[in-house]
Amino acid sequence: MLTDTKTLMDERAAWVKREAFLDRALYDREQERVFRRAWLFLGHESQLAQPRDFFTAYMGEEPVIVTRDGSGQIHAFLNTCRHRGMRVCRADKGNTAAFTCSYHAWTYDTTGALIGVPKHKEGYYGELNKEEWGLLLVAQVDSYKGLLFGTFDPSAPSLRAYLGDMAFYLDVILDRRAGGTELISGVHRWVMKANWKVAADNNSGDWYHVPYTHGSLARVSARRPLFQDLPNRMQVSPHPGHTLVVLLAETPEAAVRAVSPAVQEYYLHTLPETIQRLGPVRSRLSFVAGNVFPNFGWVPGSHSIRVYHPRGPECMEVWSYCFVDKDAPPEVKAAIRQDYVQRFGPSGMLEQDDGENWSQVSASSHSSLARTLEFNYQMGLGHEHSHADLPGEVGRATGELTHRSFYRRWAHEMAIEPAADGMHGDGGDA
Amino acid sequence: MSHERFHAIEQFLYKEARLLDDRRFNDWLELLTDDISYTMPTRYNRLRAGPDEQWEVERELDELCYFEETKASLTQRVQRFFSGMAWAEEPPSRTRHLITNIEVLDGDSPEEAVVYSSFLTYRSRLEGQKGDEDSFVGRREDVLRRVNGEWKVAKRRIIIDAVVINAQNLSIFF
Numbered sequence: 001m002l003t004d005t006k007t008l009m010d011e012r013a014a015w016v017k018r019e020a021f022l023d024r025a026l027y028d029r030e031q032e033r034v035f036r037r038a039w040l041f042l043g044h045e046s047q048l049a050q051p052r053d054f055f056t057a058y059m060g061e062e063p064v065i066v067t068r069d070g071s072g073q074i075h076a077f078l079n080t081c082r083h084r085g086m087r088v089c090r091a092d093k094g095n096t097a098a099f100t101c102s103y104h105a106w107t108y109d110t111t112g113a114l115i116g117v118p119k120h121k122e123g124y125y126g127e128l129n130k131e132e133w134g135l136l137l138v139a140q141v142d143s144y145k146g147l148l149f150g151t152f153d154p155s156a157p158s159l160r161a162y163l164g165d166m167a168f169y170l171d172v173i174l175d176r177r178a179g180g181t182e183l184i185s186g187v188h189r190w191v192m193k194a195n196w197k198v199a200a201d202n203n204s205g206d207w208y209h210v211p212y213t214h215g216s217l218a219r220v221s222a223r224r225p226l227f228q229d230l231p232n233r234m235q236v237s238p239h240p241g242h243t244l245v246v247l248l249a250e251t252p253e254a255a256v257r258a259v260s261p262a263v264q265e266y267y268l269h270t271l272p273e274t275i276q277r278l279g280p281v282r283s284r285l286s287f288v289a290g291n292v293f294p295n296f297g298w299v300p301g302s303h304s305i306r307v308y309h310p311r312g313p314e315c316m317e318v319w320s321y322c323f324v325d326k327d328a329p330p331e332v333k334a335a336i337r338q339d340y341v342q343r344f345g346p347s348g349m350l351e352q353d354d355g356e357n358w359s360q361v362s363a364s365s366h367s368s369l370a371r372t373l374e375f376n377y378q379m380g381l382g383h384e385h386s387h388a389d390l391p392g393e394v395g396r397a398t399g400e401l402t403h404r405s406f407y408r409r410w411a412h413e414m415a416i417e418p419a420a421d422g423m424h425g426d427g428g429d430a
Numbered sequence: 431m432s433h434e435r436f437h438a439i440e441q442f443l444y445k446e447a448r449l450l451d452d453r454r455f456n457d458w459l460e461l462l463t464d465d466i467s468y469t470m471p472t473r474y475n476r477l478r479a480g481p482d483e484q485w486e487v488e489r490e491l492d493e494l495c496y497f498e499e500t501k502a503s504l505t506q507r508v509q510r511f512f513s514g515m516a517w518a519e520e521p522p523s524r525t526r527h528l529i530t531n532i533e534v535l536d537g538d539s540p541e542e543a544v545v546y547s548s549f550l551t552y553r554s555r556l557e558g559q560k561g562d563e564d565s566f567v568g569r570r571e572d573v574l575r576r577v578n579g580e581w582k583v584a585k586r587r588i589i590i591d592a593v594v595i596n597a598q599n600l601s602i603f604f
Contacts, residue, residue, distance in 0.1 A: 090475060091474075091475050091476050091477045092474040092475045092476065092593070093474060093476070094476060094477045096477065184492075184493065184494050185492070185493045185494065186471075186472040186474075186493040186494030186495070187472065187474075187494070188472065188494060188496065188595075189472075189593065189594040189595065190594065190595035190596075190597060190598070190599070190600075191594060191595070191596050191597065191598070192598045193598065212515070213517065215513070215515040216510045216513040216514075216515040216516040216517075217510065219510075219513040219515060220506055220509040220510050220513055221506065317594060321494075322494050334492070337494060337498065338498050338503075340494075341494070341495060341496070341497065341498045342503055342506075345494075345496060346496060346595050346597070346598075346599045346600040347470075347496050347497055347599070347600040347601070349506075349507060349510055351599065352516075352517075352518035352519075352599040352600070352601040353516065353517040353518050355518060355598035355599035355601075356517045356518040356598065356599065356601075357517060358598075359598045360556075363562075
């Protein structure tokens with residue numbers, strides 16, 4: 001077990017010790033310092049179309065229920081009965097006026113309030129104060145343009161402040177049409193045997209892996225140009241820990257890079273509205289991939305957003321969703337759904353190979369000697385710059401600026417004091 | 431339903447399983463009609479009572495599936511395996527498709543049959559330890575069609591029993 005966090009990474013995050021992806025005590029500290037304080041993605045408002053709709057989700061390892069109450073307000077609370085801890089809702093989604101625990105039938109309404117206790121008079125002599133025993137509320141729940149987030153920290157800054165300038169880029173997806181976005185019904189859920197950060201650091205903006213990890217698709221499809229190095233494709237960190245890869249095209253038309261002709265045509269057709277809504281810079285942006293700290297990944301080119309839920313030091317559960325413009329015609333939504341499934345989710349021709357790589361990263365790192373090594377994140381170090389049109393720290397797409405932003409933020413949240421040395425770990429002291 | 435017809439279809443399913451396990455994927459594609467619909471819906475836990483009572487796999491397929499394939503997309507998936515860069519299957523996994531509970535019903539025409547079967551598909555990958563071993567269980571709802579005297583799969587819905595796929599990927603066929 002690692003006891004001295006000073007040797008975990010350097011202050012620029014040019015290297016990070018493999019222990020950060022393996023150690024149980026660090027993992028437990030992450031649960032407390034990262035997942036109990038950050039704003040975490042819960043789902044999309046479109047999953048709660050009707051009053052009393054609900055779905056279940058996770059905030060890190062914490063199971064939560066997200067509801068729309070009878071008056072339309074959205075709530076989130078821990079999915080564990082306050083009496084004896086039973087999971088009060090065991091369905092993934094549905095519509096209900098109340099959640100009744102299957103153990104002793106304590107019953108909670110869609111705001112989380114305890115409204116029913118069997119034998120309240122006979123057993124408790126009327127002395128149980130129901131107001132004190134509602135489901136544990138997620139301290140803050142808020143929406144950003146349809147995306148629902150929650151945090152367990154009552155003193156956390158607002159969601160808008162948390163996103164910072166990342167919102168500038170999220171709008172490229174969320175705000176291109178007046179109707180906003182919605183999710184295709186259904187969630188891809190699967191398990192990878194690797195630490196959640198292995199996926200988050202890749203999703204932060206790892207363009208470097210695309211031509212090789214995903215080289216098979218380039219070989220069998222006509223999509224080879226997608227894999228080229230282009231000078232206007234860049235890594236950006238608009239806010240500490242929030243990152244993306246983006247392509248700034250010459251024209252709005254050139255930024256439209258859909259996979260299927262039907263989707264391409266739809267985006268071109270709706271471009272005047274998008275230009276009007278997003279303005280001259282953002283309508284030229286193609287948002288390739290990115291990550292909202294800590295674990296909310298974006299792959300907008302394939303219409304996927306996903307959460308990498310921690311499940312122990314060497315395991316994660318991926319929840320991947322497919323989003324579409326709400327006002328897109330049904331045949332365009334169907335084409336987007338089909339494109340997504342070809343590339344992402346556990347069967348996706350791109351994502352299959354990520355699963356293999358990430359699992360083996362973990363499997364080949366946890367032995368006694370291998371775990372003392374570090375991962376190298378030095379690509380492009382010192383070559384970060386600013387950009388006249390793009391907020392944030394900017395670098396070449398083929399770089400590791402986004403990874404370093406992620407780990408510096410992680411170290412900050414974890415209260416880890418990094419080593420001053422830049423380019424090398426000191427090896428073998430763990 | 432004649433015994434001969436049942437036997438021929440049963441043998442067809444076993445042969446198909448053998449081709450997949452032997453990684454003869456191009457030969458396997460030959461067993462699919464050109465208009466095949468090959469899907470695997472996502473599953474979820476639902477309340478038995480309530481407005482959501484229709485069994486989720488009976489719904490129309492406007493939901494996210496794990497597979498939503500045509501002959502062209504299945505062909506591309508197979509071609510990918512032979513690119514030398516399909517890392518999920520490079521080196522290839524070893525699979526065993528166990529097919530059981532076969533039920534053959536009349537189809538829409540004499541040339542078609544509705545066939546239900548259950549599967550337990552085992553995958554051993556690399557050293558076959560520590561997460562390199564997976565089992566997938568479910569049912570297939572097929573429409574088989576006789577084309578030039580040979581049975582082919584014209585439609586397959588794969589009803590996997592897991593809500594959370596307990597594997598790093600679905601890089602094999604069912």
